[in-house]
Amino acid sequence: MSFWATFQATLHAVLKDQGVVLLVVIAPIIYGFFYPWPYAKEQVLQVPAAIVDYDQSDLSRQVFRFAAANPKISVRALPSERAAKEALWRGQIEGYMVLPAGLKRDVLHHKAGHVAVAGNGSYLLLNKSVLYGFAEAVGTVSAGIAIKQFSAQGMSAEQALIAAQPLKLHTKAYYNISEGYASYVVPAVALLILQQTLLIGVALFVGTLVEQQQSQVRPSAWCGRILAFCCLAWLVMGFYFGWLFTWQDFAKGGNTLGTLLLIVLYAPTLVVWGALLGLWFKVRERALQVMLFSSLPMYFLSGFSWPSEGLPSQLQAVRWLIPSTAAIQASVRLDQMGASVSVVAPYLLNIALLGGVGFVLLLLVGRHSAD
Structure with missing residues (x-):
């Protein structure tokens, strides 16, 4: 043919x-x-997570409020780290943050406060949302504390903001704009x-x-x-x-x-x-x-x-x-x-x-x- x-x-x-x-x-x-x-939703939002608050101070409650307001995670309180681990193993949450006792005391004494965050590394997208959500909450509270400390030293609000954030990071996503x-x-x-x-x-x-x-x-x-x-x-x-x-x-x-x-x-x-x-x-x-x-x-x-x-x-x-x-x-x-x-x-x-x-x-x- x-x-x-x-x-x-x-x-x-x-x-x-x-x-x-x-x-x-x-x-x-x-x-x-x-x-x-x-x-279709493109981004992973409202990932279930938990906070274990051993400090029970107004500072730790502020961290909880900022974390709860973050769209990436859906936060609930748990009484102990053991309860958080069990919830993580059962798949009820994808990560948790531990606020240790004495957190506010360390901050008031100008010592570095340490918080621990654990995530389920088996699911990368969920783990990323949990880690980023908690990091943004802690970072926002930390910046607020730094601004108050600089203001107490006699700086103006603008000077305190610059001192707390000497380097400003501007991020822009190219190509995949919605990320x-x-x-x-x-x-x-x-x-x-x-x-x-x-x-x-x-x-x-x-x-x-x-x-x-x-x-x-x-x-x-x-x-x-x-x-x-x-x-x-x-x-x-x-x-x-x-x-x-x-x-x-x-x-x-x-x-x-x-x-x-x-x-x-x-x-x-x-x-x-x-x-x-x-x-x-x-x-x-x-x-x-x-x-x-x-x-x-x-x-x-x-x-x-x-x-x-x-x-x-x-x-x-x-x-x-x-x-x-x-x-x-x-x-x-x-x-x-x-x-x-x-x-x-x-x-x-x-x-x-x-x-x-x-x-x-x-x-x-x-x-x-x-x-």
Whole structure:
């Protein structure tokens, strides 16, 4: 069959195959709507925490009030540290702060007061909210005490404020302005979702062709099949980058041309490797069975959720053989940070090389099978 005839036949066959359409088109769209949903609030607020007050002074009660007013944590009082530990073990709280006896006495004698904070390190986001919430409460009270001490020495209110805070820290979040978890994780995971659904969908289709002994075609026919899948993949990727991320109010860097270049390279690379997997597995369902469990390792290897420097040296090299690794790095820089194409050129080159190698292998394997 000619290039265009194969293209039309493949597109028609794909649209008739409910399993392939579900994976290549419908599943990514469903993921796009429902995956960000649990993270809609972006930030973790009102994390349950506790304060053990052994001092029972007006100072310790002031710390409690400031902690209770912090939106990051929801504070309750517990009678002892043992009770706080038991509540932490039972999952009733995610952290606690101990205000020791004699805290106010130490402050009045110009000694450093010490408070202890414990958090559940098993859940990083919850632990961060607890630690930050208590730190902000103690820091605010400490600044107030310092201002009163400087005022007692004869300083004006403005001088006391400057003396208490000689260095002013102004923080500004770039790109992820809301500092939310969804804005951080969803745009990166989206590239992995697109990869896995497309790889499995193409492998299913090619596996069916192998079972029907129709996979042995000329290079021009393979090009037609690749283009047919690419057209569907480009539409889905355009849905993600063109509408979904904007609708979810994720950060947009504005390098639209660079993002389009990424999409143009990413889709055919995934299609050719999906076809190779289909030829390798030879059985339609095997692609789903094998590839379904590879998503999480691929995400960790991408260097996004876990620093790549923390990976063994062997994995640091192997991870670049996975298209999503370079695609995630390029996508975040182009679509969220507005980086230029020259900045992400190494990542785009990596995707292009994977696609080129996969295309040559596909033609060689297809030709060998045909012979």
